Amino acid sequence: MSSYVLPGDSIPLNLILLPGEPDPKLILGPGLIRQDEDSAMSTKAGIPHSNETERKWFVESNQRRYVPSAGEDVLGIITAKTSEYYRVDIGAAHAAVLDSLAFEGVTRRSKPNLKVGTLIYAQISEANKDIDAELTCINPATNRADGYGVLDKGYIYMIKCSLGLCRRLRNEEHPIWTRLRQKYKFEVIVAVNGRICLKSNSARATIETIEIANAIKEHDV
């Protein structure tokens, strides 16, 4: 497989039929569409990856705009408020919707009253290209907050970067983190929608978090 593909390039699939399998099922991930029986076509520029035993192919590409997908953690900013839900900007094509009751331990009487401009960390519960994405601040597996919710304690600083960089920074052993860990103490949330949130507890530490943010931004493309 060639190392880089551009839109329009063909990627051979090399499907080997197992005995007794009339129609090989395969999984084409982001950046690929089926071209004909034996090849897929790339629609994005990037590096193709494949796992031939599990029949999965995808193109690893980089972009700045996020496309929502269910189950992913995102950082969003509230842009509008209605009685039933909040509109949240997550850096995608459309604003997402966060139900006012989608927080831990909340009833109709004790709804949290969030202001426009609040930063929240949520999980996408439903995403479809035809409707606005829906967010929830409850972990569906445990029905508890588990870190999701409003981020307003301490000094918060959010930066935007490309999606590829965020994916790599989610690895704790990334050299940037090992370097910065040696010098600073900080709390960071790396979301998949191209946003990173740094938290510090004192005014002095805020200056250090800004240094860290600039370090990350310079590492970006």
Next chain:
Amino acid sequence: MSRKELLNPAGLRVDGRRATDIRRISCKPSVLSQADGSAYIEQGNTKCLAAVYGPREPRQKSAILHNRANISVGVSFAPFATSERKKWSKSDKRLLEIASFVKQTFEPVIQTTSFPRSQIDIFLQILQFDGGTIQICINATTMALVDAGIPMNDYVCACTAGVIQNVPILDLNLIEESSDSPEVTVAILADSEKVTLLQSESRLDVDSFQAVAQLAKIGCKEIRNVMDAALRKNIKDLFGKMEAKIKTDQSADFRLGLNLSRRLENFKAGPIIRSAVNGVRYTHIAILSGHQNLGGK
């Protein structure tokens, strides 16, 4: 006043090119940090900057399409682009026409059905004009869209061709365009070679049309090779920047901006190392943490 010969007896045009030479092209994607995708392209003396935003929320409710993304193109000329300084109005008919050609060219190519009810904004600015506006706008848009990661079926390359003294010529500059030479712009898809735009405003007799259109397609393929190389190099650099190499002696060296290393004064800055990894040459300051020696040249 003597009139310049568009094609002299030796077969050279006004700028010294042969009939089938295209102008020198240089192109670079990812030039603007705030846009989702951007590109800068120069074809001879014509220079164009493209910025792509999207898919994002449409600005006007009337522009929302229920099943696909709306592509909106805006073309503008800088006041210093032409030989006489001129302020161009946003709704200049010529600019709107160029914008609609670009939109038509890309509508079948971009996978708009993946992003219903959203808008993809393409902004093109011509910084210097020396002929070939539509072709350079299309080429710049292609690179900017690939840079933005917007899924496309293929990418589009465009070129102009014309006829001077019964000789088909490729890639007309401003002097040749303003003369009475007919001009045809052809845009093709890079791999399948299907034509997505064929445009001409001048009169061209049908017998020479075949030769001229074929020549334009050949020009498109040459332009395609240059853009292809630039895009592949850009991805290579992009992924090279995102990888960090960890050496066995546990000192990580990765590309840091020089400003950053000056700010982290507590780290000891090591020697400037020039090395080549995967064929990508880069210079960086190695951050040492107690290790004095990081050999290698």
